[in-house]
Amino acid sequence: MKLLHIDASITAPQSVSRTLSDAIVQRLRHTIPDLEITRRDLHADPLPHLSLATLPSSHPMVVSTPDSARAVASSQAVLDEFLAADIVVVGAPMYNFTIPSQLKAWIDRLLVPGQTFAYGADGVKGLAGGKRVILALARGGAYGPESPAAAAEHAESYLRTVFGFIGITQPEVIVAEGLQMGADQRSRALEDAQRAVQAL
Secondary structure (H helix, E strand, C coil), X not given: CEEEEEECCCCHHHCHHHHHXXXXXXXXXXXXXXXXXXXXXXXXXCCCCCCCCCCCCCCCCCCXXXXXXXXXXXXXXXXXXXXXXXXXXXXXXXXXXXXXXHHHHHHHHHCCECCCEEEECCEEEECCCCCEEEEEEEECCCCCCCCCCHHHCECHHHHHHHHHHCCCCXXXXXXXXXXXXXXXXXXXXXXXXXXXXXXX
């Protein structure tokens, strides 16, 4: 079984999303025999922003030239890595109400017609269903469904939409929020999130 581990936080040693995604991967490593793990750190090795010359080679709109061939091949490798994974663990902080741009660049390699989704007479059909996706999310403030700021949350909601679009309709989500709302709240959030990890 193959696991793809994605991290996007820019605050490496202090990152809560990285701490949680690491804990998730270690939990799964101990519960799933012969787990093959691939890790991609989108901060240490960022992908370029999307253009026609950086699309995966299987994308119908790609414009591949000798100058862009390496970027196209790299984007295709990102897509192939995702398609080959049985489990995908994504560590994602919320920056400025949404996901980091590094993570958006990774997602832009995944949404490829004919590979992860297709349009038909009945609308869109996700082609990447069957994967287990676990999201490890960190938020400085409180943006849960009952929060007054819930409408400003565009990280978890975006990721649920993206993965749902390609057929992964029930991602597992572990959230640590209110991390900048005092030491007590931070401690409670981390404890609750780690308990959720151990319950996986």
